[in-house]
Amino acid sequence: xxxxxxxxxxxxxxxxxxxxxxxxxxxxxxxxxxxxxxxxxxxxxxxxxxxxxxxxxxxxxxxxxxxxxxxxxxxxxxxxxxxxxxxxxxxxxxxxxxxxxxxxxxxxxxxxxxxxxxxxxxxxxxxxxxxxxxxxxxxxxxxxxxxxxxxxxxxxxxxxxxxxxxxxxxxxxxxxxxxxxxxxxxxxxxxxxxxxxxxxxxxxxxxxxxxxxxxxxxxxxxxxxxxxxxxxxxxxxxxxxxxxxxxxxxxxxxxxxxxxxxxxxxxxxxxxxxxxxxxxxxxxxxxxxxxxxxxxxxxxxxxxxxxxxxxxxxxxxxxxxxxxxxxxxxxxxxxxxxxxxxxxxxxxxxxxxxxxxxxxxxxxxxxxxxx
Amino acid sequence: xxxxxxxxxxxxxxxxxxxxxxxxxxxxxxxxxxxxxxxxxxxxxxxxxxxxxxxxxxxxxxxxxxxxxxxxxxxxxxxxxxxxxxxxxxxxxxxxxxxxxxxxxxxxxxxxxxxxxxxxxxxxxxxxxxxxxxxxxxxxxxxxxxxxxxxxxxxxxxxxxxxxxxxxxxxxxxxxxxxxxxxxxxxxxxxxxxxxxxxxxxxxxxxxxxxxxxxxxxxxxxxxxxxxxxxxxxxxxxxxxxxxxxxxxxxxxxxxxxxxxxxxxxxxxxxxxxx
Amino acid sequence: xxxxxxxxxxxxxxxxxxxxxxxxxxxxxxxxxxxxxxxxxxxxxxxxxxxxxxxxxxxxxxxxxxxxxxxxxxxxxxxxxxxxxxxxxxxxxxxxxxxxxxxxxxxxxxxxxxxxxxxxxxxxxxxxxxxxxxxxxxxxxxxxxxxxxxxxxxxxxxxxxxxxxxxxxxxxxxxxxxxxxxxxxxxxxxxxxxxxxxxxxxxxxxxxxxxxxxxxxxxxxxxxxxxxxxxxxxxxxxxxxxxxxxxxxxxxxxxxxxxxxxxxxxxxxxxxxxxxxxxxxxxxx
Numbered sequence: 001x002x003x004x005x006x007x008x009x010x011x012x013x014x015x016x017x018x019x020x021x022x023x024x025x026x027x028x029x030x031x032x033x034x035x036x037x038x039x040x041x042x043x044x045x046x047x048x049x050x051x052x053x054x055x056x057x058x059x060x061x062x063x064x065x066x067x068x069x070x071x072x073x074x075x076x077x078x079x080x081x082x083x084x085x086x087x088x089x090x091x092x093x094x095x096x097x098x099x100x101x102x103x104x105x106x107x108x109x110x111x112x113x114x115x116x117x118x119x120x121x122x123x124x125x126x127x128x129x130x131x132x133x134x135x136x137x138x139x140x141x142x143x144x145x146x147x148x149x150x151x152x153x154x155x156x157x158x159x160x161x162x163x164x165x166x167x168x169x170x171x172x173x174x175x176x177x178x179x180x181x182x183x184x185x186x187x188x189x190x191x192x193x194x195x196x197x198x199x200x201x202x203x204x205x206x207x208x209x210x211x212x213x214x215x216x217x218x219x220x221x222x223x224x225x226x227x228x229x230x231x232x233x234x235x236x237x238x239x240x241x242x243x244x245x246x247x248x249x250x251x252x253x254x255x256x257x258x259x260x261x262x263x264x265x266x267x268x269x270x271x272x273x274x275x276x277x278x279x280x281x282x283x284x285x286x287x288x289x290x291x292x293x294x295x296x297x298x299x300x301x302x303x304x305x306x307x308x309x310x311x312x313x314x315x316x317x318x319x320x321x322x323x324x325x326x327x328x329x330x331x332x333x334x335x336x337x338x339x340x341x342x343x344x345x346x347x348x349x350x351x352x353x354x355x356x357x358x359x360x361x362x363x364x365x366x367x368x369x370x371x
Numbered sequence: 372x373x374x375x376x377x378x379x380x381x382x383x384x385x386x387x388x389x390x391x392x393x394x395x396x397x398x399x400x401x402x403x404x405x406x407x408x409x410x411x412x413x414x415x416x417x418x419x420x421x422x423x424x425x426x427x428x429x430x431x432x433x434x435x436x437x438x439x440x441x442x443x444x445x446x447x448x449x450x451x452x453x454x455x456x457x458x459x460x461x462x463x464x465x466x467x468x469x470x471x472x473x474x475x476x477x478x479x480x481x482x483x484x485x486x487x488x489x490x491x492x493x494x495x496x497x498x499x500x501x502x503x504x505x506x507x508x509x510x511x512x513x514x515x516x517x518x519x520x521x522x523x524x525x526x527x528x529x530x531x532x533x534x535x536x537x538x539x540x541x542x543x544x545x546x547x548x549x550x551x552x553x554x555x556x557x558x559x560x561x562x563x564x565x566x567x568x569x570x571x572x573x574x575x576x577x578x579x580x581x582x583x584x585x586x587x588x589x590x591x592x593x594x595x596x597x598x599x600x601x602x603x604x605x606x607x608x609x610x611x612x613x614x615x616x617x618x619x620x621x622x623x624x625x626x627x628x629x630x631x632x633x634x635x636x637x638x639x640x641x642x643x644x645x646x
Numbered sequence: 647x648x649x650x651x652x653x654x655x656x657x658x659x660x661x662x663x664x665x666x667x668x669x670x671x672x673x674x675x676x677x678x679x680x681x682x683x684x685x686x687x688x689x690x691x692x693x694x695x696x697x698x699x700x701x702x703x704x705x706x707x708x709x710x711x712x713x714x715x716x717x718x719x720x721x722x723x724x725x726x727x728x729x730x731x732x733x734x735x736x737x738x739x740x741x742x743x744x745x746x747x748x749x750x751x752x753x754x755x756x757x758x759x760x761x762x763x764x765x766x767x768x769x770x771x772x773x774x775x776x777x778x779x780x781x782x783x784x785x786x787x788x789x790x791x792x793x794x795x796x797x798x799x800x801x802x803x804x805x806x807x808x809x810x811x812x813x814x815x816x817x818x819x820x821x822x823x824x825x826x827x828x829x830x831x832x833x834x835x836x837x838x839x840x841x842x843x844x845x846x847x848x849x850x851x852x853x854x855x856x857x858x859x860x861x862x863x864x865x866x867x868x869x870x871x872x873x874x875x876x877x878x879x880x881x882x883x884x885x886x887x888x889x890x891x892x893x894x895x896x897x898x899x900x901x902x903x904x905x906x907x908x909x910x911x912x913x914x915x916x917x918x919x920x921x922x923x924x925x926x927x928x929x930x931x
Contacts, residue, residue, distance in 0.1 A: 058541055078544040091542035095560045104556075105546035156546060384758075391754040391766075394747060398773050398809055401784035408787070416787050462682035469675030477679055480686045486860075488867020490886040491905050495693035498700055498898060518689045521682060575775050582869055582886075586893075598779050602874065615780035626775045630768050 009034040009192060010055065010160065015064035017050050024050040026216035027064070032194065034159075037186050039195045039203040042213035043239070048196045049088075049164055051213075055194060056162050057081045069159065084153035085162040088169075090145045092137040098124070098148050099133040105156040123155035126185070143174050150185070160192045167202065179206055200240045204228065212236045228290075230273060234371045237288050244294075244335050246287045247370065250279050258367050262287050264331035265308050270365040278369040286368040291338035293364035296324055296350060301359035310335065312354045324350060326358050405619055409612040416608050431610035440597035444578050447509055447593055451516035452574040458517070459524025459569060464558075466525075467532040468540075482522045492518065493586035500587070507589035515583040520573035527572060527633065531565030564632040571629035575622055594618075701903040705896065718903035726888055726904060733866050733884040734911060736797055740804035741862040745854060747805065748812030752853075753846075755813075756820035767817070774810035781807060782874045795879045803871050804861075812857040819853025820846070851927055859916055866912050867905075 010032040017025040025047040032038045040048035053059045054066060057078030065072045073081060084105070093101050102123055106116045124130050127147040137145060146166055153161055163182075167175045183206055186193045197203050203210050204224040211221045212235075220232045231237035234245060248262035257269045258279050268287055272279070279285050301307025313325040313334050321341050325334040335358055339349075350356060412422035431437060462481055466474060484492060496515055505511060539561070543553040559566075581595040588596060594614075601611040701718055704711040722730075755766045773781065785803050786794060793799045823846060831841045865871075869886035876882025885908045892901035 056541075056545060058544075077550075078541065079547045079549055083545070085542070085545045087538045087542055089536060089538050091536065091538040093539060093542070093557055095557075104543065104548070108547045108552070152542075152546065387750055387754045388758065391751050391758075394751045394809075395769060398770070398806065401781055401788055401806065402773060402776065404784040404787050405780060458682040458685055461678055465675050465678035465682075469671050469678070471672055471675035471679060474675075474679075477683045480691065481682055483686065483690060486863055487909070488864050488886070490867040490869055490889055491694075491697075491909060492690070494889060494893065494898075494901055494905050495697040496689075497893070498902065499693040499696050501898075502696060514689070518686070521685065525682070572775075579775070579777050581779055585869075595777065595779055598777070602779065602783055611780075615777060615784075618780070619776050622776045623772055626772055627768060630771070 009036075009069060010194075011067040012051070012055075013065050013067065015051070015054065015061045015066060017047070017054060017059060018062045023047075023216045025054070025061075028218050029064075030211060030218060030221050032192060034192055035190050037183070037193045037195065037206060037208045039197060039207040039210045040213060041197055041200060041203040041210050041239075043198055046213040047216040048198075048213050052085075052162050052164055052194060052196045055160070056083055056085050082159040083162055084156050084158035084160075085164065086146070086149045086153050086166045088164045088166070090137075090149040090166075092140075092145050092148055092152075094137045097134050097136050098129065098140075101137075101148055102152045102155050104152060109156070119155055123151040126154070126188070127151045127181075142169050143178065146170065146178065154185075154189060158191065160194060161186075161189075163193060163195045165196055165198070167197070167199075175202070182206060204240070212239060214239070230366060231288070231368070232273065232275070234286060234288070234368055237366070237368065241290060242336060243288045243290055243366075244333075245368075246289070246331075248285055248287050250281050250283050250285055252281055253279065257362070258285075260285060260287055260367070264328045266306075268306075268365055269362045270367040271363060273367055276367065279367060284370045286370050288366040288368050289335075289360065289364050291323065291336040292321070292340070293360065294335065294337045295359045296326065296337050296339055296356050297359050298356060301357055302361075305359045305361045307357040307359040310356060310358050312350050312352050312356055315350065315352060322350075326356065328358070402619060405612050406616040409609065409616045411609070414606065414609060416605075416612070427609040427613040431613045434610070436592070437597060437614065440592045440594045443509055443591050444594035447513045447516060447584075448574045448577040450510075450513040451520050451577040452570045454513075454517045455520035455573045456524045456528075456566060456569045458521045459528050459573075460566065462521075462525045463528035463532050467529060467535065468537070481525055484519050485522045489519075489582040490586075493583050496583070497586050507587055509589065509591050509593075511587040511589065512584045512593060513577075515587045516577040516580055519580065519583060520576050523576055524569040524573050527569045528562070528565050531562050531633075535561070568629045568633040571625050571632075575625055575629075579622075697902045698906060700899045701906050703899045705899050708896075710899070718900050719907065721900060722903050722907050726885070729883055729885055729888050730908060730911060732797065733886075733908065734915060736800055736804070736872075736884060737862050737865040737868075738915070739801045740808065740865050741858045743801065743805045744808050744812040744861050745816070745857050748809055748857070749816055749850075749854070752813045752816035752820055756817050767814075770813050771810045773806075778807060779870060779874070782871055786875055789875075795876045795882055797882055799875045800872050800882050800884070803875050804865050804868065807871065808861045808865065811860045815857045815860065816850060816853040819850045823849045848927055851923065855920060855923060858919065862916065862919075863912055866908060 012028050012030055012032075015025060015028045016023065028047075028051060040051060042048050050059060054061055055068075057073065057076060057080075060074055065074055067073065068081065068083070093104065096104070099120060102120045103116055106119060111119070121130070124133065127150055129144065129147050129151065132140070132144065132148075135144075140148070146169075149166070166182075167178050170178060179202060182193075182195075195203070195206060204227075207224055209221060209223055210227055212219045212227065214235050220227060220236045222230075227236060227240055231240065231243075237243045237245075246262045246265065248260040248268065251259045251261050251267065253259075253272070253276075254269075256272055258272055258276065260268050260270055262268050270287055295302065296312070297307070308328055310326040310328040313327050315325075316323040318338075319341070321338050324337045324339070326337055327334045337358060407420070408416050409427055410423050410425065411420045412424040412426070413420070462477075465471065466478060471477075493515070496511075496518075500507065500511055535558075539557055540553050543557045544550065548556060579595060580593075581599060584593045584596055585599070592600075598611055598614065601607040601614075702714050702716070704713070704715050704717055751770070755763055755770070759766045782803050785806055786799075789799060789802075793802075827845055827849075828841055831845050836844060866884070867886050868884060869890060872882045872884045872887055885904060889901045889904050892898075892904060
């Protein structure tokens with residue numbers, strides 16, 4: 001194994017899964033590093049769960065190959081893989097109590113009784129469920145079941161923990177708390193977590209890297225920051241947060257920036273992304289801007305920034321920030337702008353109908369292909 | 372709109388309630404005949420009843436042929452119910468767990484014994500056993516009953532397995548257990564009530580079955596065959612009624628127990644089963 | 647898996663049956679389904695095919711003449727059509743009356759029994775699980791003397807015997823009806839009677855159809871009821887009595903033919919029944 005690249009603990013090589021003529025997963029090709037918290041993010045039906053189930057060994061690729069620790073695993077059933085899973089429904093065995101649920105995998109491994117007992121106790125302690133040994137599934141809350149499912153998987157010391165929307169069934173408060181605990185747990189055990197979710201905030205706050213999926217295709221794989229700041233396509237930008245999309249035409253390509261003419265906003269100097277092959281001079285592109293990267297001011301734009309005149313349309317007070325829709329002359333769609341809430345003296349500083357300037361810096365803009 | 376007020380939906384109406392109870396009476400009246408006349412001190416089965424006696428029970432219990440027939444029926448019933456439940460379980464598991472091409476054809480074939488007259492099945496089996504040179508015996512009766520009972524068993528088990536959370540089995544596989552051991556450690560404990568219910572129901576079907584046994588019998592009788600021969604001679608009526616009353620009580624107990632298990636077993640993942 | 651174990655790739659390395667087995671859901675499914683399917687092919691399909699073969703052969707004294715002949719079919723249609731028609735007629739009446747009487751009971755349990763549903767269902771199915779022979783016999787005992795040994799008595803006995811088969815399917819189809827549909831109909835101005843005929847009954851038809859077929863098909867071949875109720879008198883003979891007689895006289899090819907002809911008649915009858923019902927249900931709008 002010396003020739004193995006340590007960066008590739010799990011390799012997904014051109015994996016396609018078809019159910020009949022339906023492409024559940026379409027040519028997924030990437031790798032996951034050891035110790036990484038990796039998320040598969042996408043709307044329901046995007047193929048993220050199918051991909052996870054292929055790693056677990058419940059489904060097998062129609063084409064392509066999955067490698068775990070350098071070994072091809074297609075044809076290796078779930079019970080012979082060094083992965084353990086936390087199911088969406090938790091799948092706590094209803095006929096066994098908490099202790100026996102957690103001990104399930106260890107019993108199969110025929111561990112000596114004392115060692116088994118020690119490991120189960122340790123796992124229960126890790127998720128702070130000591131004292132619950134004799135509870136059954138129907139005597140526990142959703143959050144408790146979820147912890148038991150975690151302990152049951154981790155007690156086997158897998159190389160990879162697979163989590164299929166484990167927080168989906170919990171209410172908001174509990175979910176946030178569990179997110180925090182999951183992250184702590186992952187750092188504590190130091191193994192790879194592969195996490196499936198449709199909740200972008202959850203993915204952003206937990207993951208080292210995220211694969212955004214849609215309609216079976218992996219659109220982008222990047223760190224949360226990179227995904228948010230430099231999405232590589234409209235779909236990713238749209239799925240993660242909000243973005244203003246403005247169609248434009250490339251006027252010229254300078255070192256590091258593309259000059260794009262956008263209707264109503266004039267010329268915009270957008271930083272070039274890593275791959276800008278789509279942006280030839282004269283071609284149509286999209287310019288994207290997150291609402292909070294723009295600002296609303298009275299009079300001239302901020303020093304060193306560009307600006308355009310507009311009229312405040314709808315306003316929304318969101319507690320920590322204000323949302324404005326600003327109508328720009330020559331543009332059909334209004335711009336969404338989010339301004340941070342300062343101290344109380346600046347509350348609701350703009351009102352509908354007010355003439356203002358939208359101000360932005362060049363680095364606020366993202367150059368995207370015209371999907 | 373009509374002048375009379377609309378009747379509320381689901382409102383109890385006396386007509387249909389009375390009808391339902393009358394129907395129940397129609398259903399149970401003949402069944403009461405058995406215990407009533409089994410204690411009647413008379414040879415002719417007719418009203419009025421002349422007196423009370425347990426004589427017919429004594430007479431019935433004294434007959435060695437009855438003991439033999441009862442024992443035969445129990446043997447046949449045990450073999451048939453165990454075998455049919457095994458076949459039913461395999462089929463039910465396959466049907467509910469996997470997407471199988473041609474599934475509906477196989478299911479139709481397995482359910483067929485419910486839909487063809489027993490006389491047809493009996494005749495067809497008689498012919499093929501004869502062609503194959505098999506001597507008729509209790510075993511051939513049991514084989515016929517397996518065919519008849521398998522669709523019953525499959526129906527009971529499919530109902531239970533249908534709501535079975537597939538991820539429970541996947542969780543077991545994921546934790547390193549093999550398919551076979553997963554069945555014994557997870558699936559079987561959870562579907563046990565339905566299995567017991569299937570065993571009881573198929574046993575009753577076999578225990579009560581007459582026509583196939585009539586065709587496929589060798590030299591030994593099952594209980595329904597014994598009763599049949601008893602019903603041909605009026606002098607045998609009262610002891611036969613005594614036997615019938617006992618069978619009635621036992622089957623009621625078994626059916627209520629099986630139904631109770633079946634209901635308890637459909638509670639999904641929430642029920643508790645000791646292991 | 648236990649701590650630190652590497653991937654066990656033994657199954658993947660050989661492109662064997664085992665790997666294909668793990669990968670293919672259909673293969674695993676069929677492996678599990680095959681024993682029961684084989685049981686039915688060997689125990690049911692094969693015997694029926696052989697019986698069909700027999701119907702084209704001829705019993706001549708003690709020897710079986712295996713030359714192809716339609717003589718049995720000619721004999722059955724010439725000799726037994728009265729009994730065949732009577733069997734069809736009795737089975738049809740039995741199915742009809744069982745459903746007619748069972749429907750209100752199923753309706754009562756589905757809509758009015760509320761908390762006692764479970765008890766009602768058990769009460770209605772218990773008779774079905776108790777000795778069929780003794781039930782028919784007991785019914786004969788409480789029947790008036792002059793009714794015994796008539797086709798009507800056979801119909802009554804069958805109506806009693808098959809009660810559970812009518813009530814359960816109808817109950818299931820009634821239970822499935824979304825109660826808000828009835829509220830919608832009421833809201834649109836339908837009274838209780840019109841609601842029943844325009845909503846409840848059409849939606850319960852699948853249950854009615856399966857109840858009818860479930861009773862009609864097996865009763866055609868009933869042997870016990872006509873024998874016990876009729877006391878062996880030819881006036882109540884149904885086709886099974888004839889077949890039993892033919893078996894007794896060792897003419898198996900003729901018995902097979904009679905059985906097959908009756909099955910063909912059943913199939914035709916069911917086909918027309920379902921077609922007629924479909925047409926009728928279209929008129930209920």
